[in-house]
Amino acid sequence: MLKYWLERYDRSSLVAFGLLVAVGGLVGYRFSDLIDTSGGMDWLLAGTWVVMAALLSWDVDPRRDLLLLAVGFGGGFVIEWWGTNTGLWSYFTWQRPPPWILPAWPIAALSIERLRKLLDRLLFSARAPSAAALRIAYFGVILAFDLALLNFIWPSMHKSASWVVSALVLAVSLKSPVPRRDLLLFAAGSLLGIFLEYWGTSRQCWTYYNAQVPPPAAVFAHGFASVAFARAYDLCERVLGFIPALRPAEPQA
Secondary structure (H helix, E strand, O other), rough: HHHHHHHHOOHHHHHHHHHHHHHHHHHHHOOHOOOOOOOOOOOOHHHHHHHHHHHHOOOOOOHHHHHHHHHHHHHHHHHHHHHHOEEEEEEEEOOOOHHOOOOOOHHHHHHHHHHHHHHHHHOOOOOOHHHHHHHHHHHHHHHHHHHHHHHHHHHOOOOOOHHHHHHHHHHHHOOOHHHHHHHHHHHOOOOOOHHHHHHHHHHOOOOEEOOOOOOOOHHHHHHHHHHHHHHHHHHHHHHOHHHOHHOOOOOOO
């Protein structure tokens, strides 16, 4: 496993790490007035970003990663716009949504995809369950999540934005899955979501309407968002495949 991890770092990893530092530095500089420098080191935040930086710099593929970054940014904007404008959560700056939170979504999308690959290697390198078993597990997990999410967002269902988002959630849920990939994405996104949501709510960077630290539905929503991003990525790949200049190069015989 260690060899599998290390051999996928290369020069592209330095570029990816440099871009992450540049984006983080730009956001920190532009919104420096929002950073509380009076306290000590926030080890939870630092540890989370170190892990995400290590994941982001691993197994870099520019074409794949740029597309996933775009999908993550667009999807993250929709999620943040919906949540802040329906009152499901709010940020301490009261922006709807705050621009400084948006870069976190594409970075998390890439980190979760990398983590999904590692989980696949760890759990299924010897033997994987059958496709039928994985499909049953997928629909069971997604059904449970959908019910929990519906209960969580119910106070906002009088707003049209929540009906639109609910329709999108249903469409993603019922779409024929790639069971192994989607289950692992849900698990990886939820795992990262635990740390992101606990940090944000415990530091009151953002607050949910029910004041939980954090709400379980919000944690697992990161897993579902990762599945939704994968669906959008697949759709973009199919669309781009119709544009000759953007098709992947065919391997040479």
